[in-house]
Amino acid sequence: MSLPDTPARWLLAALAIAALVLTPVLALGWVALDGSSGLWSHLLATVLPRASANTVIVLLGVGVLVAVTGTGCAWLVTAYAFPGRSVLSWALLLPLAVPTYIVAYTYLDLLHPLGPVQGALRWLLGYDSPRDFRLPDIRHLAGCIVLLSLVLYPYVYLTTRALFMTQAASLLEAGRSLGAGPVAVFFRVALPLARPAIAVGVVLVLLETLNDIGASEFLGVQTLTVAIYTTWVTRSDLAGAAQIALSMLVIVLALVTLERHARRHQRYATTQRPRPMQPQRLHGARAALALVIGALPVLAGFLAPALYLLVEALKRLRGEGASPQLLAALGNTVAIAAATTGAALLLALVVSWALRLARTHRRRGWAGFANRSASLGYAIPGTVMAIGLLVPLGLFDRWASDVLVAFGGQARLLLMGTLWALVLACTLRFLAVAIGGIEAGLTRIPPSLDAAAAALGDGPTRTLWRVHLPLLRPSLAAAALLVFVDTMKELPATLVLRPMNFETLATWLYAEAARGTYEEGALAALLIVLAGLAPVILLARTGATQGER
Structure with a gap:
């Protein structure tokens, strides 16, 4: 059956997809409000105060650290030239390949009292036992803040460096001509202009x-x-x-509002054509110091965890080899990621094409609403998305079972506790990633091609199939890669919705860490990190291309 060949029906399909994304949020509110008032009072008295306080402290601490680290590194590799700068400019993205739970998993073993780091320190200092000398335990709020910041600062680095690279050199030169030194130019000229980009990066970090x-x-x-x-x-x-999740959505809403507000002011006016700044060349000790400062986040956020995982994985492979259960978890992970990628690309294509058609006909209202609503999933934490889906999935299964029984069949669960529930949750969560990639590709296709296809008698579906899809292949491939890797790394939604006795690499690692058997999970963690390197390389190549321009 061919797709409907009218813009109105594409719009209806996009609105249906938007309703699908909004359903978990609405169901979450319904379940939360349906809970007893006594439950609310119990949560307010026991769970929410501590959990909310910890969450706010972690958000504030991570926000400050990533803003300082990301902005500082972005300015370092943009404003200064020194040996190793070209490598450092893309290496600073590498921590994005390490999920937050893997960096915590790794450092818990590395910094364990019997681990390699403390063992080496005791050897250097002449101590024989952990009772004589041991470092403070990282299992507390400060440790959580530092470890999360180590792998999340690249979000701020990406957005801020992109702005620094496009800033007009004349503005910075004007500051220097007025007697401002390098520090004053940064704080009084570059930093105020970069505030919107920093805010957008920090909001992305806080959502993660x-x-x-x-x-x-x-x-x-x-x-x-x-x-x-x-x-x-x-x-x-x-x-x-559901009630705790509803409380969490208040924080999400505040962060999304902050990001929208920041993007409104992400512009400045100049009467001259922007000319990128020329980096100031450093020599000798200053160049070495710049390289060391820039390399520290890469060492702590990527190299140390990755090398540890590589060593532990090799030990495991040389000893007992990869267990059949781990290989099964790898197959499950690839299957879930592939199904999610296909579904997300299909739905994103419908939403993006409906918006393109609406813009062509100057009727953007409902299509814009569908696009924004369908993109909300990425702002909703995976745990919240999964909890919100439990009710609609249960209602659907109950209705489907009644239909099966009415036609002489046997009642059974069709979605709840199956792979399809997990695929649905991941699809709704990462749909925004696919929409963003496809929209970026569509904006590069001139509207004149749409007009030419219409003049030749092609409707919307035929135009998409014959004209736009061939031109969208690079964008579709990039979006597919990002969705695939994000699904491989997804842990919260998988923990809640996975079928019984079903493991992915992420849940396998989670279970091994819970049991304290770190050597068993090292191979799974390494596989996830290696998969995460693919989009990082893509981002690095994109950044290098933009820098050359």
């Missing part, structure tokens, strides 16, 4: 921090995300989990 469950739980920090998971899984209390 809210989504984290593995790192926080490994480090013993009860955040709202951890409270949602334990309330549902440990206590089987869906109403309580």
